[in-house]
Amino acid sequence: MTTADHHHHHGSRLLTTSTADAVAALQSGALVAIPTETVYGLAANAADRSAIERIFAVKRRPPDHPLILHGVDLEGFDGWVRTIPAEADRLAAACWPGGLTLLLSRGPRTSDAITGGRDTVAVRVPAHDLTLAVLRDLATPVAAPSANRFGHVSPTTAGHVIDDLGDVLDPLRDRVLDGGPCAVGVESTIVDLTSDPPQILRAGAVPNHTIAELLGHVPAPPRGPSRASGMLASHYAPRCQIELVSTASELESRRAALAAAGARVATLDRTSNPTEAAHRLYDDLRSADRAAVDVLVVRVPEAGGIGDALRDRLSKAAATHGGRWIDEQRPLR
Ligand code: TXA
Numbered sequence: 001m002t003t004a005d006h007h008h009h010h011g012s013r014l015l016t017t018s019t020a021d022a023v024a025a026l027q028s029g030a031l032v033a034i035p036t037e038t039v040y041g042l043a044a045n046a047a048d049r050s051a052i053e054r055i056f057a058v059k060r061r062p063p064d065h066p067l068i069l070h071g072v073d074l075e076g077f078d079g080w081v082r083t084i085p086a087e088a089d090r091l092a093a094a095c096w097p098g099g100l101t102l103l104l105s106r107g108p109r110t111s112d113a114i115t116g117g118r119d120t121v122a123v124r125v126p127a128h129d130l131t132l133a134v135l136r137d138l139a140t141p142v143a144a145p146s147a148n149r150f151g152h153v154s155p156t157t158a159g160h161v162i163d164d165l166g167d168v169l170d171p172l173r174d175r176v177l178d179g180g181p182c183a184v185g186v187e188s189t190i191v192d193l194t195s196d197p198p199q200i201l202r203a204g205a206v207p208n209h210t211i212a213e214l215l216g217h218v219p220a221p222p223r224g225p226s227r228a229s230g231m232l233a234s235h236y237a238p239r240c241q242i243e244l245v246s247t248a249s250e251l252e253s254r255r256a257a258l259a260a261a262g263a264r265v266a267t268l269d270r271t272s273n274p275t276e277a278a279h280r281l282y283d284d285l286r287s288a289d290r291a292a293v294d295v296l297v298v299r300v301p302e303a304g305g306i307g308d309a310l311r312d313r314l315s316k317a318a319a320t321h322g323g324r325w326i327d328e329q330r331p332l333r
């Protein structure tokens with residue numbers, strides 16, 4: 001039996017497609033992995049302090065990486081956020097439900113456990129029917145990071161969640177709500193509306209140019225204390241080393257050089273279809289690990305649109321094991 005088979009076997013009792021099951025689990029203080037249009041989240045009732053603390057334990061996530069609140073609409077965050085600036089109304093009306101997270105000033109209902117003691121809180125309304133049904137029934141926001149172990153590749157299917165967390169979730173209490181593969185496949189765009197001018201803290205599902213159009217000006221590049229939280233240079237990492245190239249000929253020459261040096265090497269080029277590249281990105285990274293390759297050489301999509309999020313995730317994945325942009329030829333490591 002392979003490791004993945006083992007996890008799927010073990011995890012099968014966690015899987016459900018019943019929103020009633022998911023709501024009951026959240027009400028009882030258990031954790032539920034929820035499907036969204038971006039990636040799967042690992043959710044706890046935001047009002048349940050000990051459930052929130054368990055998210056950090058299960059993911060092995062440091063407490064200074066705060067969680068995003070997920071709700072059904074802007075009004076649903078009443079009390080969780082302090083004030084709703086005009087820009088928040090505008091961005092929410094245009095993008096929610098959808099892959100946009102807003103950083104706002106924190107309200108009294110939001111605990112330190114969620115924000116890591118910060119005076120800001122991140123909120124979003126995910127675009128997935130099952131999860132919206134759960135959130136409506138629960139009538140309280142959930143706090144949810146991506147449902148992967150800290151630093152690893154994000155999950156875009158229920159099977160990915162079970163592969164990562166199946167052994168640490170409790171099959172008697174916790175649930176993985178299977179809503180199929182995530183439509184977009186990369187995380188939400190995070191816009192900090194507590195800074196003036198607003199900043200894009202993380203490129204994501206909603207293109208930067210859409211944010212700029214809605215704000216009426218180009219947001220500032222990320223800097224300052226909000227940026228420092230969770231925006232690591234290295235993240236989203238598979239076990240294999242990632243190398244990044246720009247052109248088809250670089251992809252081939254790097255593949256050949258690595259193979260000649262005795263490395264097990266695979267290549268990934270979805271530059272002809274950036275939407276598909278995003279949809280499949282995390283499964284592509286997981287596939288490389290399943291195939292036990294040493295190095296995955298990736299041709300990086302151009303900047304702009306979803307390309308900004310892809311470039312961000314790929315460069316962070318590459319940073320982890322000493323991978324890099326190959327613009328100059330250097331020997332591997
Ligand atoms: O698409 C998404 O946003 C997914 C799905 C599940 O909704 N969630 C997600 O969560 O990507 P996570 O925890 O993997 O990434 C959230 C990022 C982290 O880098 C965290 O540090 C940052 O948001 N964040 C959350 N609250 C923050 C705050 N108050 N200030 C600054 N950064 C914050």
Ligand code: MG
Pocket residue numbers: 145146154
């Ligand atoms: Mg994450």
